[in-house]
Amino acid sequence: MMSHDIPPARFIEHSWLSISVPNAIMVGALIVLFILALVLPFPGGEGSGEQR
Amino acid sequence: MSQTSEDRSQTRGNWTAALGEAAERNLPFSKLLPGTQPAYVASWIYVFGVLTLVCLALIIATGVVLTIFGPSWWHTSLAGHYINSLHFWSVQLFFLFMVVHLWGKFWMAAxxxxxxxxxxxxxxxxxxxxxxxxxxxxxxxxxxxxxxxxxxxxxxxxxxxxxxxxxxxxxxxxxxxxxxxxxxxxxxxxxxxxxxxxxGVVPPIDAAAIEAARSEGASR
Known part of the structure; x- marks a missing residue:
């Protein structure tokens, strides 16, 4: 039998902002992933012109 | 393919022929399944669209299995739990990749x-x-x-x-x-x-300047 007594998430409250810690972690992870996608070099991405 | 006025008059009012000709003209297989991509596509930010598509394929495949066997199976059997979890996590990754794809395309005014x-x-x-x-x-x-x-x-x-x-x-x-x-x-x-x-895939906003600088550097 599955248990459903999962405790509610903690919330970050600041002025108008109210966000659960898991959601804040996900937003942070997305921003980090976005920045990494912009700055990390792509394998075989050197050189110019058309490539496979 | 060049088309004579006689050919055009034969397909006038024939929507299947007109659609076929438009597809042949605008979307030849070389465009549908290209073998090369512009240099600027070699960046991780261009990967997230296709990652989203991969997740969508996984969602559909696992969804078909869930549809065949039904809720009593996905709630009670190990295989059901596994496919159910694959379906769920494919959705999580689908949205994650789609949001990064959206941000990337928004900031390059796609x-x-x-x-x-x-x-x-x-x-x-x-x-x-x-x-x-x-x-x-x-x-x-x-x-x-x-x-x-x-x-x-x-x-x-x-x-x-x-x-x-x-x-x-x-x-x-x-x-x-x-x-x-x-x-x-x-x-x-x-x-x-x-x-x-x-x-075609949208170029970065400064793509023309980068390509020009590269070709200028290469010609020196």
Whole structure:
């Protein structure tokens, strides 16, 4: 039998902002992933012109 | 392929021939399945669209298995739990990749160069996917899904959609989730991908300047 007594998430409250810690972690992870996608070099991405 | 005025007069009023000719003219196989891409595509930010498509394929494949065996199977058997989890996590990654894809395209103003339809179909796919995700949560057939349905119903009823989209009606939500919404998403995503192929992948805003600097450097 599955248990459903999962405790509610903690919330970050600041002025108008109210966000659960898991959601804040996900937003942070997305921003980090976005920045990494912009700055990390792509394998075989050197050189110019058309490539496979 | 060049077309004589006699050919054109023969296909006038014939929509199947006209459609075939337009497809042949605008979307030849060299454009539909290109062997090369411009140099600027070699960046991680250009990977997230296709990652989203991979997740969509996984969602559909696992969804088909869940549809065949049903809730009693996915709640009680090990294989059912596994496929159910694959379906769930494919959805999580689908949204994660789609959001990064959206951000990437937003900041490079991807609607440039006659790509407005690509941008609109992408936005539409995002919105319809959110509704599909909600209906998926409603179909867990457990306490969570009941709680979500009764939290969502008042908000949805306030907008007036309750008559045609009743989150407390399991049968209706099931049909939305396994047929109507996947059909809409498939059609919209197909249009999105075809328009990407038609117009080509959007270049970065400074692509022309980079290419010019490169060719100038190479010529020295």
């Amino acid at each position: 609607w440039r160069g006659g790509r407005a339809r690509t941008w609109i179909t992408g936005g539409l796919a995002f919105v319809v996917s959110i509704i599909a995700g909600l209906t998926g949560y409603l179909l867990q057939t457990n306490l969570d899904s009941q709680w979500i349905a009764f939290e969502a119903k008042d908000g949805l009823n306030a907008t007036g959609v309750g008559a045609v989209f009743n989150v407390a009606n399991l049968g209706q939500i099931l049909m939305f989730h396994v047929f109507l919404l996947p059909a809409v998403i498939a059609a919209v995503v197909l249009g999105h991908v075809l328009w990407v192929r038609l117009r």
